[in-house]
Amino acid sequence: MSALLEVRSLSKAFGGLLAVSDVSLSVEQGEIFGLIGPNGAGKTTFFNMLTGMTRPTSGEVLFAGGAITGLRPEQVARLGVARTFQNIRLFAGLSVFDNVRIPRQSRERSGLWGNILGSPLASREERETSEAAWELLKLVNLTDRAMRPAGSLPYGDRRRLEIARALALAPRLLLLDEPAAGMNPSEKAGLADFIRQVRETFDLTVLLIEHNVPMVMGLCSRIAVLNFGERIAMGTPEEVQCDPKVVEAYLGAQKRDAAAAGEGACLHSTM
Ligand SMILES: Nc1ncnc2c1ncn2[C@@H]1O[C@H](COP(=O)(O)OP(=O)(O)OP(=O)(O)O)[C@@H](O)[C@H]1O
């Protein structure tokens, strides 16, 4: 395996607040990698820097061997990095279908004039785009609601639609920011299998932010833990969940001492 994403000493300061502080990690091709940490730890800021939405104060991001630090969001997306948002961002007034079809269109080669003049390439691409969008809606189980406005869907469906929208860009790396937030228990239960299935089907690498600790532990091969912007731990789920620093960040100093003494105060046992 080789690293698809490599992050070197990435930092972001907002005024006097160091939201992300000197964080390094690398994600291997095909891996499902977890990024966890308490509220305000810097996880979303970290994603924003990877995707060109926030310019890092310092540090470097390499994707597939090339530097992407400082590129604009659409440039990063074109190279193969797609994301979903903690606060869902869909075109609420457009149909479910168009929310997937329109980003897919960005991959067409025929351009505006080809479409206006009705070139054969343009009409073939239009058909292929619609078919691909339809396949993605099948995958997320939304074909029966394809023509409804996206804003009318229940929360869990909107979360899945956001994943379909990200997949429409045919990414190599998918960044998911709290995909289980707002889902009901049965939707949550299905989400882990869904992420695995998507990874297999599209040969993807996944970087996942999620507060649902049991889900992250079950899904990810490795996990990095942020706290106040710093990477306080990194390793396999087994290594991370009983790490005293991680236990302290989540559960307080008392549990940390128990974890350090090997008294079984681990993350999964209480969350
Ligand atoms: N645009 C901004 N301007 C100023 N401060 C910001 C900005 N964005 C984030 N922050 C601050 O940076 C810190 C990290 O925020 P961030 O949203 O990255 O955390 P998070 O780990 O994603 O938290 P959560 O689990 O609540 O989503 C917080 O203290 C937040 O208030």
Ligand SMILES: [Mg+2]
């Ligand atoms: Mg966040």
